[in-house]
Amino acid sequence: MNRFYVVVAVVAVVLAGAVFALLKTGGGAPAAAAGPPPKVVDDGFRGYTLGSGDAPVEITEYLDFECPVCATFATIQMPTIKEQLINTGKVRWRYRDFPLPIHQYSRFSAHAAQCAGAQGKFFEMHDQLFYHHQWAQTGKDPSRLFRDLAKAAGVELAAYDACMESGRYAARIEFSRQEGDQVLVDGTPTFFANGKKLNFRRLPTSDDFKALADSLRR
Amino acid sequence: MRYRQATALLALVGLFVALYLWLHALGFGGPIKCGTGECETVQTSPWAVLLGLPVAFYGVVGYCALLVVSLVALRPAALPERKWNVVLVGLASVGVLFTVYLTYLELFVIHAICRWCVGSAIIITAIWIVSLLSLRSPATRIDPGASPPPPDRRA
Numbered sequence: 001m002n003r004f005y006v007v008v009a010v011v012a013v014v015l016a017g018a019v020f021a022l023l024k025t026g027g028g029a030p031a032a033a034a035g036p037p038p039k040v041v042d043d044g045f046r047g048y049t050l051g052s053g054d055a056p057v058e059i060t061e062y063l064d065f066e067c068p069v070c071a072t073f074a075t076i077q078m079p080t081i082k083e084q085l086i087n088t089g090k091v092r093w094r095y096r097d098f099p100l101p102i103h104q105y106s107r108f109s110a111h112a113a114q115c116a117g118a119q120g121k122f123f124e125m126h127d128q129l130f131y132h133h134q135w136a137q138t139g140k141d142p143s144r145l146f147r148d149l150a151k152a153a154g155v156e157l158a159a160y161d162a163c164m165e166s167g168r169y170a171a172r173i174e175f176s177r178q179e180g181d182q183v184l185v186d187g188t189p190t191f192f193a194n195g196k197k198l199n200f201r202r203l204p205t206s207d208d209f210k211a212l213a214d215s216l217r218r
Numbered sequence: 219m220r221y222r223q224a225t226a227l228l229a230l231v232g233l234f235v236a237l238y239l240w241l242h243a244l245g246f247g248g249p250i251k252c253g254t255g256e257c258e259t260v261q262t263s264p265w266a267v268l269l270g271l272p273v274a275f276y277g278v279v280g281y282c283a284l285l286v287v288s289l290v291a292l293r294p295a296a297l298p299e300r301k302w303n304v305v306l307v308g309l310a311s312v313g314v315l316f317t318v319y320l321t322y323l324e325l326f327v328i329h330a331i332c333r334w335c336v337g338s339a340i341i342i343t344a345i346w347i348v349s350l351l352s353l354r355s356p357a358t359r360i361d362p363g364a365s366p367p368p369p370d371r372r373a
Contacts, residue, residue, distance in 0.1 A: 015234035202327040
């Protein structure tokens, strides 16, 4: 019997060491991505929007550029939503940042999108980040790749570099994240329709939003 | 007794699997160690949170309960008591049902498989089978007749 408790203790110590090693080796983010959360400043910005301001339905999406589910949604569902709902004036889409703490480059990628947005290229950079999402799987520093993506998005690189180096929009991104916390965003992507949280039991499709837009217009 | 020992060891392993996923969900460490990107897909999906808490937290609580109960059931005084086997089957059954639900979400809703979740599913299934087997086994007897006779005070 005593020998059994010795085995339990040894197994517990080995497993605790393994968990510690897994967590420790999982780090290593560059300073830009791994630093403490920046101070929060409300600069009045409430996210980039797509679609008519007169649209009867506004969908707010809290997203994380490193999140694979967000990438799937952006690349599979969003083209149809744009074509059938946004371009037809039925829906306006608002993007808010919700960088998850478990991701290494979430804030970094959100910042790249904001720096592109400063030059009027947010949506182009959004697409570049999601359509070339393999960067999120490698764990490598994506600084150079993001620069290439920004160039492909039509961003002027000197201003982009200055924006990234100064961390100009770090406080804005943190404000968005904290706003998400307040409205109980618990994962990404999370959607709100005219301010009301949508609870889907699976990743929603364009058909779900079409049905939603139809029901809210009545 | 062997079944309870096996349950305790399996619960210990499951506890550390759930603990890793929980600590990861809390932001400790970097990207999850998975081999493919599918663990991230599962762990960052809206279904990775239940009632405001990471799903892995429920795993930590469940495995803790199984570990504590199996260790309590291994006390010499508790060995003959078959009620502990029933308690372990009950706890393991709840765990298996929860795992079936989570596996359904992975396969048919999220469309991604997390290897750590598969590992946990195998562990809880093994615990469930072992606990069921313990119900069929004869209870451990502590036979007073097998104990050495008390010393004869008259001698």
